Amino acid sequence: MKKLFVIFGFIGLGILFSPKASAQGFFDDERSVRDGLYEENATGIKTPMPLQDVREADVMWKKTIWREIDFRQKMNQGFYYPVTPHENYKNLFTILKEALADPTSGVVAYKDEARTGELINPTTWNEIQTQITTTTQVPQYDEYDNQIGTKEVVSEMSSESVMRCQIKEEWYFDKQRSEMLVRIIAICPIRIVEKDGESVPERLFWVPYDDNLRKILINAPFFNRSNSAARLSYDDVFLRRVFDSYIIREDNIYDRSINEYAKGVKALKESERIKEEIIDFEQNLWEY
Numbered sequence: 001m002k003k004l005f006v007i008f009g010f011i012g013l014g015i016l017f018s019p020k021a022s023a024q025g026f027f028d029d030e031r032s033v034r035d036g037l038y039e040e041n042a043t044g045i046k047t048p049m050p051l052q053d054v055r056e057a058d059v060m061w062k063k064t065i066w067r068e069i070d071f072r073q074k075m076n077q078g079f080y081y082p083v084t085p086h087e088n089y090k091n092l093f094t095i096l097k098e099a100l101a102d103p104t105s106g107v108v109a110y111k112d113e114a115r116t117g118e119l120i121n122p123t124t125w126n127e128i129q130t131q132i133t134t135t136t137q138v139p140q141y142d143e144y145d146n147q148i149g150t151k152e153v154v155s156e157m158s159s160e161s162v163m164r165c166q167i168k169e170e171w172y173f174d175k176q177r178s179e180m181l182v183r184i185i186a187i188c189p190i191r192i193v194e195k196d197g198e199s200v201p202e203r204l205f206w207v208p209y210d211d212n213l214r215k216i217l218i219n220a221p222f223f224n225r226s227n228s229a230a231r232l233s234y235d236d237v238f239l240r241r242v243f244d245s246y247i248i249r250e251d252n253i254y255d256r257s258i259n260e261y262a263k264g265v266k267a268l269k270e271s272e273r274i275k276e277e278i279i280d281f282e283q284n285l286w287e288y
Contacts, residue, residue: 048214048235051183058176063278065171066117066249066257068190071163075244078223078237083160088221093162093189095234096207097132099216100125106212109205112188115255117168119186119206128205132157157191164190164201166248167209167238171278173285180282184209184238209238247271 071080079092090098099107109128111121134157137150166188173180186206192199207213217234224232237243248271249257262270 046218046233048211048218049239054172054174054183055176058174059172060175061281062170062172064117064185064251065169065247065274065278067167067169067245068248069165069167069243069245071165073244075242078225079165079243080163081223083158089223090220091159091162092165092234093159095216095220096187096189099213100128100207105216107207107216109207110186112203112206114203117249117255119208123205131204161191161193162189162204163192166190166203167245168206173282180278187213247274250274
């Protein structure tokens with residue numbers, strides 16, 4: 001019996017001090033070095049918090065608003081960086097693009113309806129690829145530096161050019177809960193293109209902010225500049241409204257945006273007027 005215990009003891013020590021065990025350090029993965037204090041997101045795939053159901057009979061007031069988020073503002077830089085994905089971090093456009101390219105994600109994009117702002121015409125991933133790729137003719141030379149022809153080169157648009165996004169949202173007063181609430185309806189990335197020496201914003205496509213997209217956003221970390229241990233997801237950022245934005249349009253009889261009838265300071269004042277109108281509506285309900 002003693003010999004048996006001694007044999008098993010030597011076998012255990014051999015496993016313990018084997019090169020493979022020493023290199024792994026008893027980590028759960030196959031990497032030899034753990035880059036940090038712990039493996040982040042160790043709880044696995046997260047599911048988004050269900051949104052409350054809204055009955056039409058409970059909505060006594062509603063207004064559709066379009067906002068623009070400028071990624072150049074300090075508070076919004078997490079939507080733009082990292083330009084090159086690393087670890088689990090990706091910028092917003094990369095996340096949307098990968099979701100649309102995956103046929104199993106269930107995420108669908110819609111064409112931009114500049115006049116009405118409605119989500120009525122779905123678009124395919126092939127159409128989006130055509131929109132975000134450019135084809136150029138590159139000259140080809142022989143060994144004597146003589147041009148012998150051209151070669152077609154297809155390049156995909158970089159996420160660096162996507163510097164803004166728009167969100168379509170609905171503000172409503174729920175009389176059942178007696179509170180003013182907001183629900184994001186869709187997101188639209190905007191790229192900046194050079195036309196005639198000027199930087200012109202171009203809306204690419206609209207993606208509904210539904211359960212399919214939220215399942216992806218809840219598992220996409222958003223960089224928290226204040227505390228790296230308090231991880232935020234893109235879904236958290238949108239639901240908690242941890243971003244800075246300005247109103248560019250409200251639903252109106254003319255189907256027009258603010259910049260169609262106001263410019264410069266007047267456009268900013270009009271944006272503030274719409275915001276104050278929403279706040280005043282709720283406050284006036286409780287005045288006696």
